Amino acid sequence: MxxxxxxxxxxxxxxxxxxxxxxxxxxxxxxxxxxxxxxxxxxxxxxxxxxxxxxxxxxxxxxxxxxxxxxxxxxxxxxxxxxxxVPPEPIAHADKTFDELRARGVKIALTTGFSADVALPLLASLGWSAEEGGNLDAVVTADEVRRGRPAPYMIHRAMEKCGVFDVRTVLVAGDTVVDLEAGTHAGAGVVVGVLTGQLTREQLEAHPHTHVVDSVADVPGLPEASAS
Structure with missing residues (x-):
């Protein structure tokens, strides 16, 4: 789990x-x-x-x-x-995915290649927040760490913020090759490619991963994310 x-x-x-x-x-x-x-x-x-x-x-x-x-x-x-x-909006069922995972005791972190001055207003426009009462447990922006993806540092920073010690219990999901590389470099137990970005299944599957799924809506159904 x-x-x-x-x-x-x-x-x-x-x-x-x-x-x-x-x-x-x-x-x-x-x-x-x-x-x-x-x-x-x-x-x-x-x-x-x-x-x-x-x-x-x-x-x-x-x-x-x-x-x-x-x-x-x-x-x-x-x-x-x-x-x-053209205002951004949540990917279909992203909010539901967050809620389902948190209901199982899984903490939710977002990482991004944006700096905080771009990322935080974007999240606020969606009503997403890691503040008390928000729907997230942590947000890590590229300017918080020495190097962004494909370095693993944002993932490790998310672990630090969420109090998670064992990287094998971390799932990383993203739509780009550098997302998969960062998850692999971090040693994450689950590395998931999603097809809601610009890349095809074949392009993502050419890089280290544990799963490639249609969207984040599929993440709660993965065996590693199932309630214990």
Whole structure:
């Protein structure tokens, strides 16, 4: 039986209609480089400043610290506008998944490649919170740790916040390759790919995992998540 379920946000528990993909591409291409869609997908789910630096470099640019910070602000402004135009909403049955797992004694944490200044207003717009009385037990943003995904640090930070000691009792779920890599690097007992993002089953199954499911709605039905 798992003690902690760690879910990604955009594309896994939150439907944001491709806004992050668009905003990241816009921020990078505004520097004058071209972004290959495959490279962009590779960096989805990672810390957004790290993604901007890497994609500018891949495109032949020179991503010094000032440029990265400027383009992060471009990313943030573009994303805010897109969220105002088409508000994000919970992935179907995400709330029910949280409630079912918590009713079994499983703690719920969200991790994200966003920094807190983006992630927390997004969660507030959905009525989600890790505050007392909220529907979450922890939120970990990319700026809380030394490195974002595929490093395991956000998962370990979620364990710390939730008081979970044994990583083998942790389930990690996400829609990108770096979600699966982070879960594997962390040593999580259950690593789940979900198909509500941009990747196909075949693309996710090419990387270490224990399960690939249609959506987070399927997580409570996994054997490891069943009530003991």
């Amino acid at each position: 798992i003690e902690l379920a760690v879910f990604d946000m955009a594309g896994t528990t939150i439907e944001e209609h491709g806004a992050v993909y668009e905003a990241l591409r816009h921020a990078v291409e505004a520097t004058g480089v071209t972004v290959d869609p495959a490279d962009l997908q590779t960096w989805m789910g990672t810390d957004k400043r790290e993604a901007i630096a890497a994609l500018v470099r891949i495109g032949g640019g020179t991503p010094d610290a000032d440029l990265v910070e400027r383009q992060y602000e471009v990313f943030r402004t573009y994303l805010k506008r897109r969220y105002e135009e």
